[in-house]
Amino acid sequence: MADYFNWIKAAHVISMVCWFAAIFYLPRLFVYHAMSDDRISHERFAIMERKLYRGIMTPSMIATWIFGIWMLVLGWDVYKTQGWLHAKLTLVVLLSAYHGACGFYRKKLMDDAHYKTDKFWRWFNEVPVLVLVAVVILVIVKPF
Template identity: 70%
Template sequence: MFLILKSLHLIAMVCWFAGIFYLPRLFVYHAMSDDKLSQQRFVIMERKLYRGIMNPAMMATWLFGLSMVLSNWQIYKSQGWLHAKLTLVVLLTIYHIICGKYRLKLVDNPHLKSDKFWRIFNEVPVFILVAVVFLVVTKPF
């Protein structure tokens, strides 16, 4: 059962990160768009991505991840790398929520931030992904 949970956790995580990487990229294009039709198209794309893919993938990632941890709590409770990973996943969840808030603000103000801001903003989850993968694979502490 553990390997099934782990597989489902990884699948959900990959889907979540796909959305986490793509939504801010849509924000870049949204900020660069000048015509109303393009801006409306980006609003629809961003909403469908956030609500239809990212939210369910985030919830599934948390569900399957916590299921694995709770099923082996006696082993995991003293694993420092897991505590660090969970802290990073909480930060990623906060980033996800911030993306949702920005998505709503872009509906009324497509030029809320510059495309350069969104390009930099888009890099934040890369650092989290790299750190999480190294923690899970190497279990340094």
């Protein structure tokens, strides 16, 4: 593979860490937003959620996908037969759908801070943790 492959991998991991940091924090903001009772708090959370989603979470997701696809293209002859990678990519697609759901829910919360309960958001916040654990195991252990 090309000499710069490790630089692309580093950029992929950095963008993935930023994406996960944001994807862990946004639903936590949803918890606090759902618990807020006054207009000022509601507006503050709406601003924080928008800035996190648009300014960090979405660009990080895009960068993760770009660097990941770049690595796939460079190493396709090796990767195409790796079952762990197919499983990882499935999880990344599901995480991207979760990301989209966060965007949908963010807009719903702007209209109604009590759209869902804080308990719902606490459970919703656990989903990406499970994805992260599975992805790390797949990439490091390569069980199949």
